[in-house]
Amino acid sequence: MISLNIEKTLGFISKETVFAYDAQVKAAQEALENGTGKGNDFLGWLHLPSSITPEHLADLKATAQVLRDNCEVVIVAGIGGSYLGARAVIEALSNSFTWLQDKKTAPVIIYAGHNIGEDYLYELTEYLKDKKFGVINISKSGTTTETALAFRLLKKQCEDQRGRDMAKKVIVAVTDARKGAARVTADKEGYKSFIIPDNVGGRFSVLTPVGLLPIAVAGFDIEKLVAGAADMEKACAANVPFAENPAAIYAATRNELYKKGKKIEILVNFNPKLHYVSEWWKQLYGESEGKDNKGIFPAAVDFSTDLHSMGQWIQEGERTIFETVISVEKVNHKLEVPSDEANLDGLNFLAGKRVDEVNKMAELGTQLAHVDGGVPNMRIVLPELSEYCIGGLLYFFEKACGISGYLLGVNPFNQPGVEAYKKNMFALLNKPGYEEESKAIQAKL
Numbered sequence: 214m215i216s217l218n219i220e221k222t223l224g225f226i227s228k229e230t231v232f233a234y235d236a237q238v239k240a241a242q243e244a245l246e247n248g249t250g251k252g253n254d255f256l257g258w259l260h261l262p263s264s265i266t267p268e269h270l271a272d273l274k275a276t277a278q279v280l281r282d283n284c285e286v287v288i289v290a291g292i293g294g295s296y297l298g299a300r301a302v303i304e305a306l307s308n309s310f311t312w313l314q315d316k317k318t319a320p321v322i323i324y325a326g327h328n329i330g331e332d333y334l335y336e337l338t339e340y341l342k343d344k345k346f347g348v349i350n351i352s353k354s355g356t357t358t359e360t361a362l363a364f365r366l367l368k369k370q371c372e373d374q375r376g377r378d379m380a381k382k383v384i385v386a387v388t389d390a391r392k393g394a395a396r397v398t399a400d401k402e403g404y405k406s407f408i409i410p411d412n413v414g415g416r417f418s419v420l421t422p423v424g425l426l427p428i429a430v431a432g433f434d435i436e437k438l439v440a441g442a443a444d445m446e447k448a449c450a451a452n453v454p455f456a457e458n459p460a461a462i463y464a465a466t467r468n469e470l471y472k473k474g475k476k477i478e479i480l481v482n483f484n485p486k487l488h489y490v491s492e493w494w495k496q497l498y499g500e501s502e503g504k505d506n507k508g509i510f511p512a513a514v515d516f517s518t519d520l521h522s523m524g525q526w527i528q529e530g531e532r533t534i535f536e537t538v539i540s541v542e543k544v545n546h547k548l549e550v551p552s553d554e555a556n557l558d559g560l561n562f563l564a565g566k567r568v569d570e571v572n573k574m575a576e577l578g579t580q581l582a583h584v585d586g587g588v589p590n591m592r593i594v595l596p597e598l599s600e601y602c603i604g605g606l607l608y609f610f611e612k613a614c615g616i617s618g619y620l621l622g623v624n625p626f627n628q629p630g631v632e633a634y635k636k637n638m639f640a641l642l643n644k645p646g647y648e649e650e651s652k653a654i655q656a657k658l
C-alpha cells in the first residue's frame with residue numbers, strides 16, 4: 214500500500230491550514246458519493262475497482278489470450294485517456310528492453326493513434342509488413358481523428374496481410390456501447406468488443422477494458438492490479454478520517470500550496486519506468502482542473518535524468534512550483550557497483566554499494582536541496598513496482614483528483630476546452646458540416 218508524506222511542505226504551509234480542509238474534503242467526498250456535485254454523470258470510476266467481477270476479468274483475459282496466441286505485435290490505438298493508462302502500467306511493469314529481447318513472453322506492444330505523424334505511421338506500417346499483428350482500437354467517442362486515422366490504416370493492412378477472417382480475430386474494439394464510428398465498425402465487422410461505460414470519462418478509464426485489455430495482453434496480472442485499486446478505494450473512502458486518508462491529504466495540501474502561489478506541480482520520479490505514469494497523471498489533473506481560468510499546471514520530470522536539464526530551473530527559477538515525488542522503496546533487481554583497481558573514475562567510494570543506494574541518496578539529496586531552494590516537497594512512497602501497488606497508485610490519484618477538483622470549485626469531469634482545436638482543424642480540413650466555420654477561419658488567415 215502506498216503512503217504519503219507532506220512533512221517537507223510544512224515550512225511553506227502549516228499542518229493546521231491543511232487539516233482545516235477537513236470539512237471541505239468531507240463535503241467533496243459526500244458530493245462524489247451522493248452524485249450531487251458538478252459532472253455527476255461521470256462518477257462511474259468511483260467504485261469501479263470494487264465492482265469489477267471475476268467474470269469480466271475472465272472475459273478480458275480470454276480475449277487477451279487470443280491476441281497473445283495469434284500476434285507477435287499488438288497495436289494499442291488510442292489517445293489521451295484511451296492509451297495513457299495502459300501505457301503507464303505496461304511500462305512501469307515491463308523490462309526496460311522488452312522489445313529488444315529475443316525470447317518474448319508476450320506480443321510487443323506498440324502505441325498508435327496518439328499523434329498525426331506521417332513519418333510515425335509510415336514507419337509503423339513498414340515495420341508491421343512482415344509481422345503477425347493485431348489491433349486494439351480504443352476510443353470512447355469512437356470519432357477521435359487521430360485514432361480513427363491510424364485505425365483505418367491498420368485495419369486495411371491487417372486485412373490485406375492476414376486475411377479478413379484472421380483480422381476479425383485479432384482486431385478488438387473498446388468503445389461506447391452504442392455511439393460512434395468505432396462501434397459501428399466493430400458491429401459490422403463482427404469484432405470482439407468491450408464497452409467503456411457511459412459514466413466513466415477517458416482519463417478515469419484505466420480500470421475499464423481501456424486499460425485492462427492491453428495490460429493483460431502484455432502479460433500482467435489484472436486481478437492484482439484491480440485488487441490494489443480496490444484496497445485503495447477503501448483506504449481513500451469517505452468514511453476514512455482526514456488524517457488517515459491519503460487522497461484527502463494530497464488534495465488538501467496541493468490546494469493549499471496553490472493558494473499560496475505555487476501554481477505548478479511537478480510530479481517527480483527516480484525510476485525511468487514511471488515516465489508514463491506521469492504522462493497519465495498530467496492528463497488526469499490537467500483536463501480535470503485546468504478550466505475557468507484556474508488550475509495547477511501539472512508538469513513532470515524524470516530524475517536524475519532531468520536534474521541535468523531542468524534541475525537548475527527547479528533549484529533557482531521562479532518560486533511558483535512544488536514537487537510531488539513518487540518514490541519506489543524496493544527495486545526488483547540487484548546490481549552492485551564493482552570495485553576497480555585503477556579507480557580512474559574515482560568511483561571506488563561506491564564499490565560494493567547497490568545502484569539503488571546511489572539513486573536513493575540522489576533522491577534524498579535532491580529533496581533537501583529543493584526544499585532549501587524554496588520548493589515544497591510531497592512524497593508518495595510506493596513499496597515496489599508491482600501490479601498491486603500500481604493499481605493502488607492509480608486509484609489514489611483518481612480519488613484525490615475528484616476531491617481536489619471540487620475543492621478548487623471546478624467540474625473535474627468535463628473537458629470543454631479540448632474542442633477548440635478540433636473545431637479549427639475540421640474547419641481547415643473542410644470537414645462536411647463545418648462550412649460556416651471553414652469560411653470564418655479562412656477569413657482569419
Ligand SMILES: O=P(O)(O)OC[C@H]1O[C@](O)(CO)[C@@H](O)[C@@H]1O
Nearest residue numbers: 293294295352353354357415631
Ligand atoms: O476515447 P476518445 O473518445 O477517442 O477520446 C480520447 C481522448 O480525447 C479527449 O476526449 C480529448 O479530446 C480526452 O478526454 C480523451 O481521453
